[in-house]
Amino acid sequence: MIKEVKAWILSIGNEILIGRITNTNASWLSKRLTFLGVKVTRIITVPDEIDDIVEEIKRGLDKADLIITTGGLGPTYDDKTIEAVAKALNKELILNSIAFDMIKKKFEIANLPMTKEREKMAYLPEGGIPLKNSVGTAPGLFLETNNKIIISLPGVPKEMEAIFEEEVINRISKILPPISVVECGFKLVGVPESSIAPILEQIDKKFSNLYIKSHPKGIEVSNPILEIKVLASDNDKSEAKKKAESALEIVKEEAKKLNGKISEEYC
Amino acid sequence: MIKEVKAWILSIGNEILIGRITNTNASWLSKRLTFLGVKVTRIITVPDEIDDIVEEIKRGLDKADLIITTGGLGPTYDDKTIEAVAKALNKELILNSIAFDMIKKKFEIANLPMTKEREKMAYLPEGGIPLKNSVGTAPGLFLETNNKIIISLPGVPKEMEAIFEEEVINRISKILPPISVVECGFKLVGVPESSIAPILEQIDKKFSNLYIKSHPKGIEVSNPILEIKVLASDNDKSEAKKKAESALEIVKEEAKKLNGKISEEYC
Numbered sequence: 001m002i003k004e005v006k007a008w009i010l011s012i013g014n015e016i017l018i019g020r021i022t023n024t025n026a027s028w029l030s031k032r033l034t035f036l037g038v039k040v041t042r043i044i045t046v047p048d049e050i051d052d053i054v055e056e057i058k059r060g061l062d063k064a065d066l067i068i069t070t071g072g073l074g075p076t077y078d079d080k081t082i083e084a085v086a087k088a089l090n091k092e093l094i095l096n097s098i099a100f101d102m103i104k105k106k107f108e109i110a111n112l113p114m115t116k117e118r119e120k121m122a123y124l125p126e127g128g129i130p131l132k133n134s135v136g137t138a139p140g141l142f143l144e145t146n147n148k149i150i151i152s153l154p155g156v157p158k159e160m161e162a163i164f165e166e167e168v169i170n171r172i173s174k175i176l177p178p179i180s181v182v183e184c185g186f187k188l189v190g191v192p193e194s195s196i197a198p199i200l201e202q203i204d205k206k207f208s209n210l211y212i213k214s215h216p217k218g219i220e221v222s223n224p225i226l227e228i229k230v231l232a233s234d235n236d237k238s239e240a241k242k243k244a245e246s247a248l249e250i251v252k253e254e255a256k257k258l259n260g261k262i263s264e265e266y267c
Numbered sequence: 268m269i270k271e272v273k274a275w276i277l278s279i280g281n282e283i284l285i286g287r288i289t290n291t292n293a294s295w296l297s298k299r300l301t302f303l304g305v306k307v308t309r310i311i312t313v314p315d316e317i318d319d320i321v322e323e324i325k326r327g328l329d330k331a332d333l334i335i336t337t338g339g340l341g342p343t344y345d346d347k348t349i350e351a352v353a354k355a356l357n358k359e360l361i362l363n364s365i366a367f368d369m370i371k372k373k374f375e376i377a378n379l380p381m382t383k384e385r386e387k388m389a390y391l392p393e394g395g396i397p398l399k400n401s402v403g404t405a406p407g408l409f410l411e412t413n414n415k416i417i418i419s420l421p422g423v424p425k426e427m428e429a430i431f432e433e434e435v436i437n438r439i440s441k442i443l444p445p446i447s448v449v450e451c452g453f454k455l456v457g458v459p460e461s462s463i464a465p466i467l468e469q470i471d472k473k474f475s476n477l478y479i480k481s482h483p484k485g486i487e488v489s490n491p492i493l494e495i496k497v498l499a500s501d502n503d504k505s506e507a508k509k510k511a512e513s514a515l516e517i518v519k520e521e522a523k524k525l526n527g528k529i530s531e532e533y534c
Contacts, residue, residue: 016297017308017309019297020298022291027290030286034286040284040285043284044312046308
């Protein structure tokens with residue numbers, strides 16, 4: 001039997017606890033982790049308070065293999081995540097020169113100098129690796145300790161997602177279960193993206209561990225060309241393939257009704 | 268100083284942990300509780316497993332005054348919330364005759380008999396009070412123990428919200444801080460609801476502890492009549508009133524631009 005990889009998601013931020021923000025970061029991450037074969041066993045939202053964050057990180061280190069935090073990485077006084085990670089792991093906060101350069105470059109482009117607040121984002125716990133933020137300024141954090149991995153990502157969804165895709169997946173792949181991911185798709189000509197969108201949404205709801213996307217390549221109304229792409233994962237490769245094909249079959253049926261033409265199929 | 272009332276929200280359900288559902292129940296509840304002067308200090312999503320639910324309920328009883336769970340109240344085998352509440356409190360599960368009648372009535376309307384699965388929803392921990400579910404079938408649970416309150420609500424948002432508004436607020440009012448809630452509003456003629464909607468959304472984001480809603484009373488395009496209603500809360504009554512008035516001021520300005528007519532103002 002394959003060893004289960006358990007993850008905890010810690011969402012840090014009072015704005016979630018007062019109901020100003022719905023925690024879409026957690027649902028995005030849990031969907032993405034599930035797809036990668038990881039079992040998410042807790043999603044916990046904590047206030048912007050060191051003691052609360054430390055408490056939940058410690059519990060997570062005890063119960064999970066992987067902890068991903070979101071939020072609290074910025075330059076302001078209430079961004080306390082990194083300090084809390086260091087405290088939970090009993091590690092010193094050190095100015096990381098790679099992180100420093102990443103941040104400096106970001107602000108140089110905007111002709112802004114480094115300040116104490118900006119420098120704050122370059123401090124990482126000992127042994128921490130900064131994760132490049134291609135969208136925003138605060139680098140993420142990757143840290144391995146006692147066979148556990150802790151990752152801190154920003155709270156801004158676009159930044160969080162970019163760092164996860166570009167910097168996290170490759171770093172956690174070694175602990176991921178040997179799951180099979182299959183990609184299938186086709187080109188669809190003659191159907192506007194907005195006409196096929198409800199069907200993709202239905203498929204997304206119907207299947208677990210399946211991603212379906214349409215990429216518009218033509219002109220929406222006058223000359224619609226779409227690339228339909230589906231990714232399916234499963235312990236068993238043929239099951240993953242079957243799932244991907246079933247999903248595409250639904251799209252094909254709908255496309256036929258709308259007089260769309262399918263070509264360049266692959267799986 | 269007013270004693271702080273702390274609440275934990277426990278969201279129960281694997282469908283959240285695999286990212287199939289975004290936890291909008293938690294954001295709705297935390298907004299509503301914040302408005303009532305309660306401080307939400309954790310939102311925790313747990314799997315549909317007795318041990319996990321028990322663990323977090325026990326922690327919650329230790330750290331908060333109020334625990335609200337959502338999800339896991341239905342008739343199926345994976346609905347384990349009530350059993351977990353009983354276990355966490357070391358109480359017996361007892362067939363509650365009021366709950367039984369509530370459920371029986373619901374199914375009688377649909378000409379359906381009571382079954383073992385339906386009867387399951389009538390078992391509550393000793394001392395538990397069933398909360399009437401005006402939308403669905405499973406009653407909620409209200410339980411007071413050692414100066415703590417634990418409330419279990421269904422996972423279906425419409426049911427959860429209805430029980431909270433109709434059955435929960437009056438029961439928790441005795442532990443709520445003496446917060447002032449002010450209601451102000453006016454009638455707006457000549458502006459379609461869809462034109463004013465973005466402004467209401469902006470206001471919702473701008474102010475904390477403030478609810479703004481439009482109730483359409485006319486015909487959207489040909490004869491739009493809206494009731495605009497705002498609820499604001501604060502420790503201080505005049506502050507709450509000020510906040511409500513500021514919010515309505517923004518609506519008024521926008522209404523003027525759109526040639527709307529305001530009447531029947533109250534505050």
